[in-house]
Amino acid sequence: MDVNFRLQPINGEIVIVEDEPLLRELMREILSEVGAQCVAFSTADDALVHMLTSDTQCALIIADHGLPGQVQGAEMVELVRGRWPETPSVITSGWAESFIGLPPGTHFLAKPWTLEELVMAVANLLQPGVPPTETSVDTPKQ
Template sequence: MEWAVVVEDDPAIRKLIVDILNEIGLLTLDFDTADDALTYLRCMPDGCLLVITDQALRGQLQGAEFIRMVKEKWPATASILTSGSVLEASIVPYSTTYLAKPWSKDDLVRAVANLLQPDRPFGK
């Protein structure tokens, strides 16, 4: 369960997220739709450590709905929701970190660190 799922329909942003996560030591699986990611995850009994998804995606599932479905089956999964649009707080699932685009590498690393290592402040 030491891997992350990245769902982003923009290939350049998806590659950037994957590269950053790999750089900080996480294994990744990436998808361009939440539908494909959920289909894959349903075959994995332990789920994954972290999901990072954009809100606006191609396919039937949007990011927030995907996160809710993942957390329903694997409640301990950490989650980050990104969006280039302003999202109402009610859209962001409980215990999910929201990152507005454009975000920086430090923003993403800080968000991941805060979720996966909350007892070790970023930069310490």
């Protein structure tokens, strides 16, 4: 996977919640590649337990809305905001955002999204107004 830019350093980890294993790993890998520390879970239940017991601050939540377990993506965001109100969030879904009932201030990323859309959503929430740093690729001079 080749990404052309990097994020500025992020204080804390990105919590990814996605029940599809390949998509979950892709999200974790691409965000790690652009400089983010990530942890990934298949259920919101597991992610919430991690957040409540971890010493590491959560910088951002990215959650699929339709998840197995007791808690859906939008519900997880509301629970997290109740305890950590400043935590930004992204909900991803193939469903229309109007059917989900997104919590206020939550960014919606419609599936299927591109890798660039994912990275830009993260950059815009964590570093508004700061464009990701372009990584230079040496090209021969003519």
